[in-house]
Amino acid sequence: MYVLRQDEPEPTSIWTDRMRGGYARWEPGFECDYHCHQDAEEVFVFLAGQCEITVEGETRLCGPGETVYTTPDQRHKLKAVGPVPLEMFLVVAPNHSPTHTITRPDGSVVNHDRTVPKKRLP
Helix, strand or coil: CCCCCCCCCCCCEEECCCCEEEEEEECCCCECCCEECCCCEEEEEEEECEEEEEECCEEEEECCCCEEEECCCCCEEEEEECCCCEEEEEEEECCCCCCEEEECCCCCEEEECCCCCCCEEC
16 A cells, blocks of 8 residues: 655655656646647546646636546646645556647647656555
């Protein structure tokens, strides 16, 4: 059994061939690139704060107690909005290269691999 804690100073991630995931805390205003995961699903569980999430051009505001599921190859981006940090737990499955396919503002697409976290399970 492995136990992850939301309040760890340096969060632990899960990183296997089958999935990657963990807790994330974003300061207000932080946003990620518009991206997708080739042949991989992603789930976001919002724990605190507010998230402006855009999935294939549809934007919604989500907060604590809400979960968003994105299908494989579905482009999405998240932005922490409001006065307090956004806290969430997220999972991508399966975990493979490239970890992200980013769509730049000019429409060009680039594959990117996230760095394997130093503190990870198993």
